[in-house]
Amino acid sequence: MAKVGEPFDISYVFEYLVKLLPTLKITLLIVVSSIVIGLGVGFIVALPQLYKIPVLRRFSQVYLSFFRGTPVLIQLFLFYYGLPEILKLVHVDVVKVPALYFVILTYALHSGAYMAEMIRAAVGAVDRGQVEAAYAVGMTGFQAFTRIVLPQAMAISVPVFANLVIANLKDTSLAFSLGIMELTGKSQTLAVMSRHFVETYISLAIIYFMISFGLEKLFHLIERKLLKHESRIVSEEKETRVKKAKTRRFAVGLGFTRGGRENEA
Amino acid sequence: MKLDFAFIWTAFLQLLTAVPTALAITAVSVFCGLLIGTAVAVIRLYKVPILHPIAASYVTFIRGTPMLTHLLLIYFGLPILVDAIAEAFGLSFRSVSIPMIGFAYVSFSITAGAYMSEVVRSGLLAVNRGQIEAAYAIGMTTSQAMRRIVLPQAFAASLPNLSNSVIGMLHGSTLAFTVSVVEINAKAQIVATTNWKFFEAYLAAAIIFWAITFMIERLTALAEKRFNLYNRGGVS
Numbered sequence: 001m002a003k004v005g006e007p008f009d010i011s012y013v014f015e016y017l018v019k020l021l022p023t024l025k026i027t028l029l030i031v032v033s034s035i036v037i038g039l040g041v042g043f044i045v046a047l048p049q050l051y052k053i054p055v056l057r058r059f060s061q062v063y064l065s066f067f068r069g070t071p072v073l074i075q076l077f078l079f080y081y082g083l084p085e086i087l088k089l090v091h092v093d094v095v096k097v098p099a100l101y102f103v104i105l106t107y108a109l110h111s112g113a114y115m116a117e118m119i120r121a122a123v124g125a126v127d128r129g130q131v132e133a134a135y136a137v138g139m140t141g142f143q144a145f146t147r148i149v150l151p152q153a154m155a156i157s158v159p160v161f162a163n164l165v166i167a168n169l170k171d172t173s174l175a176f177s178l179g180i181m182e183l184t185g186k187s188q189t190l191a192v193m194s195r196h197f198v199e200t201y202i203s204l205a206i207i208y209f210m211i212s213f214g215l216e217k218l219f220h221l222i223e224r225k226l227l228k229h230e231s232r233i234v235s236e237e238k239e240t241r242v243k244k245a246k247t248r249r250f251a252v253g254l255g256f257t258r259g260g261r262e263n264e265a
Numbered sequence: 266m267k268l269d270f271a272f273i274w275t276a277f278l279q280l281l282t283a284v285p286t287a288l289a290i291t292a293v294s295v296f297c298g299l300l301i302g303t304a305v306a307v308i309r310l311y312k313v314p315i316l317h318p319i320a321a322s323y324v325t326f327i328r329g330t331p332m333l334t335h336l337l338l339i340y341f342g343l344p345i346l347v348d349a350i351a352e353a354f355g356l357s358f359r360s361v362s363i364p365m366i367g368f369a370y371v372s373f374s375i376t377a378g379a380y381m382s383e384v385v386r387s388g389l390l391a392v393n394r395g396q397i398e399a400a401y402a403i404g405m406t407t408s409q410a411m412r413r414i415v416l417p418q419a420f421a422a423s424l425p426n427l428s429n430s431v432i433g434m435l436h437g438s439t440l441a442f443t444v445s446v447v448e449i450n451a452k453a454q455i456v457a458t459t460n461w462k463f464f465e466a467y468l469a470a471a472i473i474f475w476a477i478t479f480m481i482e483r484l485t486a487l488a489e490k491r492f493n494l495y496n497r498g499g500v501s
Contacts, residue, residue: 008345065475065479066471066475068478069432069474069475069478069479070471070474070475071435071436071437071439071450071474073439073440073450074449074450074453074467074470074471074474077450077453077463078464078467078468078471081457081463081464081467082463082464082467082468085268085464166329169331170331170332171331173331173333174333174440184331184333184334191341197337197341197342198338198341198345201334201338201341201342202338204334204337205326205330205334205335205338208329208331208334209326209329209330212328212330213325213329216329
């Protein structure tokens with residue numbers, strides 16, 4: 001990468017923004033498909049841990065440890081170069097498969113590890129007594145799960161899920177290293193061709209920012225919708241309680257003027 | 266295909282030479298990130314006028330964009346800025362003399378700063394305000410209360426988050442290959458292309474990262490035990 005660029009001109013930022021937008025769909029394709037597959041993988045990995053299945057539990061522990069203990073960039077290369085060779089042993093030829101599929105697979109397995117943790121935490125957070133109560137009113141195990149545990153576990157895990165999706169979106173910027181023409185890959189060719197490096201990367205950053213900002217707002221909305229079952233009076237009370245706790249904990253004591261900031265916020 | 270175990274070992278040994286670079290990037294970015302993060306967290310907690318909205322938008326922007334874009338922006342943007350400043354003040358310093366790894370240090374520190382500010386913030390918020398009042402009540406000054414009462418507890422409370430951020434920065438250091446810094450990933454690429462054994466080289470790289478991450482996790486667990494000693498609960 002030669003660093004002699006054209007002089008900075010802010011007007012190019014918008015122009016490149018428009019030029020980058022078409023590649024957004026590849027980025028989103030990677031995000032959506034890897035999140036969907038990742039959820040499935042997460043469930044499969046979380047189950048042995050939730051039900052404490054002896055040998056499988058070890059396997060899922062190693063899986064989690066590996067995918068959380070190595071950078072996603074290394075995983076990308078590892079799967080891209082390693083998987084065809086391993087599959088060759090069982091006489092499956094994947095040489096002609098486009099790199100995009102390897103990218104999606106890697107991100108799916110990577111986010112699957114985090115999804116498993118999320119699922120484990122969410123299911124653990126639902127009180128066991130509620131399942132027993134469901135049995136007491138005559139529900140079957142399946143009914144108790146779908147009607148009682150799942151809705152609550154979903155509401156609990158929405159903030160974590162939102163973080164995972166946004167992290168996944170940001171990680172997709174690494175797919176350019178395998179030659180995928182998503183946002184970052186496209187921006188690099190654009191920058192090298194036009195020699196307006198800074199302007200291109202500013203518009204790249206703006207696109208990423210807008211998507212993650214939008215996702216954050218969207219998930220916030222979903223969370224509020226899912227938490228509707230906590231009746232309004234309770235949730236209002238809870239909110240003020242949280243606010244109170246926050247101000248009680250901090251706002252006063254550490255002021256530059258000792259104390260005396262009681263009325264703030 | 267046959268997995269060449271002997272080559273994994275040679276690659277492993279060769280990759281070990283790149284480990285200090287990766288650790289240096291991690292250490293510098295975590296250290297500078299902690300400084301920036303503490304400043305930002307304090308600004309946001311005290312709601313310092315003017316600086317407060319700037320700090321808030323810094324954190325939102327950095328957390329909403331990939332680390333790679335920060336690196337690219339710094340790599341191409343910083344030289345323009347530095348040269349303009351140097352020209353305006355008639356200095357002889359030019360951006361050409363900035364080493365490649367310098368860009369990685371600057372950009373990753375900015376990235377880490379935003380994430381660390383959240384770590385520091387949640388740590389400070391975890392300390393009950395009543396404790397500070399108690400410290401004032403027995404006659405401590407604000408700095409004494411901070412140093413002796415708040416910070417030790419805040420540190421203990423934020424250790425798990427801190428370790429996650431350190432691991433995140435370690436894994437992020439692989440991005441430095443885009444600005445031609447030879448860290449573990451770049452080294453793996455070099456080793457792989459010269460011997461045409463990609464899978465083995467990246468396997469070795471993965472093992473190294475896995476081992477370092479594992480060590481960081483162990484160390485954190487030990488530190489957590491030590492720093493949470495005061496927090497035994499119960500009656501004795």
